[in-house]
Amino acid sequence: MYTLYSMQSSGNCYKPRLLMAQLGLEFRLADTDSFDGSTRTDAFLQKNPNGKVPLLELPDGRMLAESNAMLLHLSEGSHYLPADSYERALTYQWLFFEQYSHEPYIAVARAWLHLVPGGRDKAADRLAGWHEGGYKALGVMERHLGAADWFSGSAYGVADIALYAYTHVAEDGDFDLSAYPGIRRWLDRVRGEPGHVSMDWRP
């Protein structure tokens, strides 16, 4: 069985939970809170020297870090990773876009405004920068969705899971999605996929 070291409120940790639910993989959660120092203990750093969750322990005991690496690894051979070479390349593109141009703004704003006690005051001078970067990313997504239903090629797949994780809770970081109708329709399509589970769900 897989073990996922995971913080329930983290969108990055939600990604492999959602994919494993949709793949029907059995796994257990090892709750690990990155806000209380649990990812910086010697024991955890032995498992992931980068000190982050999610961390996936494979059934044979080997470890894999990085949420989007888990998505690619777990989806190999399934319909959540496109079989077509170019569609697969675009999936890679959107996964890296998510980690570089989307998450550092939208997830970070959410963490400070929604998860960190007193974070709204502490982060007040950084919010404008996160909104600038985050709205730019949302604009790129909206433009894509004007001509396509999904980010993973012609069907729902791991690029949609990666981008859904923090986009569907962007309002927690004071992002207003009312001017992004394509994104709101895509969020509904993702929610309608077979086997979809919410961020609260636990195996």
Add this chain to the structure above:
Amino acid sequence: MYTLYSMQSSGNCYKPRLLMAQLGLEFRLADTDSFDGSTRTDAFLQKNPNGKVPLLELPDGRMLAESNAMLLHLSEGSHYLPADSYERALTYQWLFFEQYSHEPYIAVARAWLHLVPGGRDKAADRLAGWHEGGYKALGVMERHLGAADWFSGSAYGVADIALYAYTHVAEDGDFDLSAYPGIRRWLDRVRGEPGHVSMDWRP
């Protein structure tokens, strides 16, 4: 033939140049400077709505953004992407590590200190943060290299290319590699690989 929209001094643009050289792929460079506005023109945004280089135009005219997506796409079926499923998963892991935990510190410090006119003064108050994040990433790499020769599993591959791109010029961002002997030996191993080309090289 491939066309790579590329800025010669960018490590992200160097990654696909190096891999395409080692794969023996024919390609031409379309020089595109992200500092002079060339990536923000309407014509370029039609090609890449995220307004960044590198951008790869495939022989059939379709576009692919994100340097590490290019590495994965171009290396499929070659020995630069591990055939073993777990080694391939670790390759994914290091590629996402590079974009999230390494590049935003080491590449950004280099850009401001080495490429932006007057950048050393303008960025003075941010350098400590970039060094904190960058040295943390270098520490994770050094630890890995204590037990392994490569980041792409058992042989040189695209994770090594991705991490080499900015690590080998980390000193441009005032990073001191003298306390990282494992990294320095790995940099030498990368330089010794068949078909290696330097950042200056053009096809």
